[in-house]
Amino acid sequence: MSGKAVAIVGMQWGDEGKGKLVDYCAEKADVVVRYQGGNNAGHTVVAKGKKFKFHLLPSGAPQEKEIVIGNGCVVNPKVLLEEMAMLRAEGIEPKLRISSTAHVIMPYHLLLDGMEESHKGKFKAGTTRQGIGPTYSDKAARFGIRIWDLLDKDILAEKVEKILPLKQYMLSSLGCEETLDFNAIIDVYSDYGQQLRSYITDTATFINNCLDEGKNVLFEGAQGTLLGIDEGMYPFGTSSNASALGVPAGTGVAPTRITSIIGIVKAYTSRVGEGPLPTELLDEVGNQIREQGHEYGTTTGRPRRIGWLDTVAIRYAKMVNQPNGVVVTLLDALADINPLKICTAYEQDGELVDAWPIQAEILAKVTPVYVELPGWGSRTEDEWLEIARQQDMDALPQEMRDYLAKMEELIGIPVYAVSIGPDREATINIKDVF
Ligand code: IMP
Numbered sequence: 124m125s126g127k128a129v130a131i132v133g134m135q136w137g138d139e140g141k142g143k144l145v146d147y148c149a150e151k152a153d154v155v156v157r158y159q160g161g162n163n164a165g166h167t168v169v170a171k172g173k174k175f176k177f178h179l180l181p182s183g184a185p186q187e188k189e190i191v192i193g194n195g196c197v198v199n200p201k202v203l204l205e206e207m208a209m210l211r212a213e214g215i216e217p218k219l220r221i222s223s224t225a226h227v228i229m230p231y232h233l234l235l236d237g238m239e240e241s242h243k244g245k246f247k248a249g250t251t252r253q254g255i256g257p258t259y260s261d262k263a264a265r266f267g268i269r270i271w272d273l274l275d276k277d278i279l280a281e282k283v284e285k286i287l288p289l290k291q292y293m294l295s296s297l298g299c300e301e302t303l304d305f306n307a308i309i310d311v312y313s314d315y316g317q318q319l320r321s322y323i324t325d326t327a328t329f330i331n332n333c334l335d336e337g338k339n340v341l342f343e344g345a346q347g348t349l350l351g352i353d354e355g356m357y358p359f360g361t362s363s364n365a366s367a368l369g370v371p372a373g374t375g376v377a378p379t380r381i382t383s384i385i386g387i388v389k390a391y392t393s394r395v396g397e398g399p400l401p402t403e404l405l406d407e408v409g410n411q412i413r414e415q416g417h418e419y420g421t422t423t424g425r426p427r428r429i430g431w432l433d434t435v436a437i438r439y440a441k442m443v444n445q446p447n448g449v450v451v452t453l454l455d456a457l458a459d460i461n462p463l464k465i466c467t468a469y470e471q472d473g474e475l476v477d478a479w480p481i482q483a484e485i486l487a488k489v490t491p492v493y494v495e496l497p498g499w500g501s502r503t504e505d506e507w508l509e510i511a512r513q514q515d516m517d518a519l520p521q522e523m524r525d526y527l528a529k530m531e532e533l534i535g536i537p538v539y540a541v542s543i544g545p546d547r548e549a550t551i552n553i554k555d556v557f
Pocket of ligand 1 (some may be wrong): 136137138165166204237248249250251252254255256317345346350359360361362394395396397
């Protein structure tokens, strides 16, 4: 019998707490797969009494699971080697496979990311400057370097020789004074290839074989649905499909093999970078949630923008992902906020709309309509842990249960689990995903 294939996806603008949940669910998985994005992501996992921050490696890594970087990802080999070394320093040998067809973030992509952003003015996305967009652009233009190309110096040199003059021209015309050194790039990147050689393989065949053998596979989304290149708020997002739609294309696993989809919903809204955010809180309440939720970018350290929970946006993410259930995270970060607000609909030109507008220019003009609910005061981290140990939703404060019930009613997806603290133990599980 085929194994289970479960996808975990962010239902908002990223940073929903996917790392913790992937780590939590990875216990019952045999394989954990990243299917899109690169080291623009930042997943914090607290495991084995330690805090791990991953940008590229799948979050199942500390549990010594088989981990896969799929073909839909873009890879900065330097970052990857550093994260592998970090795991080894903890006595964990990464059981890693990297798709030979994943694309490589090259030095010119890093430079172009910054230069293009500066050029875009008000249309800039506020990228993480990790070269993600320029690498995916080259992939689509069929001008990219794939991981496999790093294994043969001659092949790499032949391709880079064609690409470099064009990139140099683009950089110079955008005002960049840096000169790209052909020989240094070939030496450094073919050395990366040698260091990664034993991990590079046909991951689509590997994952499909695992499923054929009855193994459980967890697909770990990075960013969030509303940042996706096709499904998100263009152009204020990232360059890959950050929803469940990205799983088949980014792994070579057919849509019919995916057995369930779990959406991760943060109890409020956050985002980094530019673009309209209807429920944004630019006041003390926003600051308080930011501090309580430690809402600073894992990759960039930037303070995240904070807003009330937006169920119009989540209903759209529901349509795109069709999740079987959601996990609600960071409820503890709403401590001492009273009243709490949930956006139920938008007002646009005097009319009530409950559909996501798709276009950023329209989203910028809507006014959120809210329902107010009482807050639940505060608890210490230990008190939350004590509540979680009971594994019973009735142990949660009544106001929190009311908040969750309202949310469930507004988004129409059952809550499978709630997270009330950063530790793996601070989770109340209602329904197993495997
Ligand atoms: P890029 O992915 O670096 O090109 O950035 C594009 C947009 O996506 C920017 O608004 C970033 O702040 C945002 N972004 C990229 N990765 C993440 C993430 O992991 N969490 C939240 N936002 C992200």
